[in-house]
Structures are given as structure tokens and as C-alpha cells.
Amino acid sequence: MQPEGLKHPNGYQTFQQFIEQWLRSKLMWGNAYILNKGNGLHVLDPRNVYPMLADDGSVFYQVSADKLAGTGDGDIYPASQILHDRFNCLWHPLVGVSPLFACATSGTMAAHIQENSTNVFANSGKPSGLIMTVDGADKEKVDELGKHLNQTFKGQKAGNLAVTAGELKYIAFSPVNATDAQLIEQLGWTIADIARAFGVPLHKIDQTV
Structure with a gap:
């Protein structure tokens, strides 16, 4: 049984479609970025998300425009709003690479x-x-x-x-x-x-x- 918040992750995906996109992103690119906004949970295109570190060690993510997620080009979100599921961090703890x-x-x-x-x-x-x-x-x-x-x-x-x-x-x-x-x-x-x-x-x- 899926968690209550994942039964309807957003307005355009079912739970199964949401999980499939999550896994595809992680397996193909080594990173899955899930943005938590007021309009739901959104799997962002990993090619358009850039982890950033502040001087105090805080983690932020800069994203490109995504109409479905409601993000603008160059928007920055704190780590508290983005779940970063990464695979095989060979060079940096915030940069995953695909299994292939x-x-x-x-x-x-x-x-x-x-x-x-x-x-x-x-x-x-x-x-x-x-x-x-x-x-x-x-x-x-x-x-x-x-x-x-x-x-x-x-x-x-x-x-x-x-x-x-x-x-x-x-x-x-x-x-x-x-x-x-x-x-x-x-x-x-x-x-x-x-x-x-x-x-x-x-x-x-x-x-x-």
C-alpha cells in the first residue's frame, strides 16, 4: 500500500506512473529529483537540475523551466523541498551517475x-x-x-x-x-x-x- 501522499502525487500522473518516472530518472541518469510544491510532487528532468552548495554548507537546487511542475528558468529551491535520490556517487556525494x-x-x-x-x-x-x-x-x-x-x-x-x-x-x-x-x-x-x-x-x- 502506497503512502497517503503518493496516492495522487500530482494532477497528471497516477502513483504507478510517478514511481516509473522516478526509477527511470535514477537508472538512466543516476539522479532523481522530486520537487515538493503546493501543487503536488514532481519528478524533474535530471539534466536540468543543478545541485548548489552555500558557504555554510546548505544545499540548494537550481532548476530550469517546467510547466508541469510550475517552475521558472533559474529558480532555486532548498534541499527541504527537493528529494534527491542518487545512485553511485563516485566523485561527489551530491552527484550520482547511472549504473550503466x-x-x-x-x-x-x-x-x-x-x-x-x-x-x-x-x-x-x-x-x-x-x-x-x-x-x-x-x-x-x-x-x-x-x-x-x-x-x-x-x-x-x-x-x-x-x-x-x-x-x-x-x-x-x-x-x-x-x-x-x-x-x-x-x-x-x-x-x-x-x-x-x-x-x-x-x-x-x-x-x-
Whole structure:
């Protein structure tokens, strides 16, 4: 049940529309400014509101003209009349930034990691094992064997059964080496960082993160 004062916040919005605009403003711009006037509560355009500090530390807000809210261009209101709901105050306690901006670096890093991993696995750029000749085959035979293995077991064909002639010795590599482990850990960090920017508890995404 919404508070009594929010059942009819103003003359042009329902409670649901008022809350939606509030949340959109906060999520898209990192700041939501709600002006409390005699004609109701109004969500102001965050791009046209400027926090100001007086010499004694008092907080004021300068706004642009808004016909729905009944404000004039350059009007100044004290903090007692404006509810400033802000997100991710990275540089100043009165200046919020949107979650998308706050986690842009982590998102870009995760995208590059996934793109690089896709290219590596698509081309099978890292061998899963080493095949050694026991009978001392010459270079021509070794090159021929390598070409055969690359053509038969690369990309989507990886994992097929290999049958070759001659005495060969296969040395398997660890399925997840230290580099891969760090890559997985770094991807987990980017997920956690993005979740923090949006205020989402990690246990709601994945308890193993």
C-alpha cells in the first residue's frame, strides 16, 4: 500500500506512473529529483537540475523551466523541498551517475574477454595435449601428421577419436590451467561489479560468484 501522499502525487500522473518516472530518472541518469510544491510532487528532468552548495554548507537546487511542475528558468529551491535520490556517487556525494556509466569499464572488459575466448575456442588456439613420436619420425612425417590433426580435430571437430599409424605418445594437458582459472575469476569479478552498480545482491545472481 502506497503512502497517503503518493496516492495522487500530482494532477497528471497516477502513483504507478510517478514511481516509473522516478526509477527511470535514477537508472538512466543516476539522479532523481522530486520537487515538493503546493501543487503536488514532481519528478524533474535530471539534466536540468543543478545541485548548489552555500558557504555554510546548505544545499540548494537550481532548476530550469517546467510547466508541469510550475517552475521558472533559474529558480532555486532548498534541499527541504527537493528529494534527491542518487545512485553511485563516485566523485561527489551530491552527484550520482547511472549504473550503466558506473559499470561501463567492467562491461567492456567482460565483452573483450568473451570475444577473445570465443576466437580462441573457435580456432582451437590452445592444444589440449601433446603428441610425440616414439620412433623418431622425420620432419616430413611430423608435418603431415600435424596437418592431419589440425584438419580433423580443429574447432567443432575437436574431441573426435584420433587413429594414426606409427608409435605415438600422447601427453594430456590440464583442462583448466592457471591462466584459465584467472580468466574465470576475472569474469566473475566483472559480474559482481556490474551487480553492485545496479544494487543487485550477489546471491540473487549466483551464489558461487
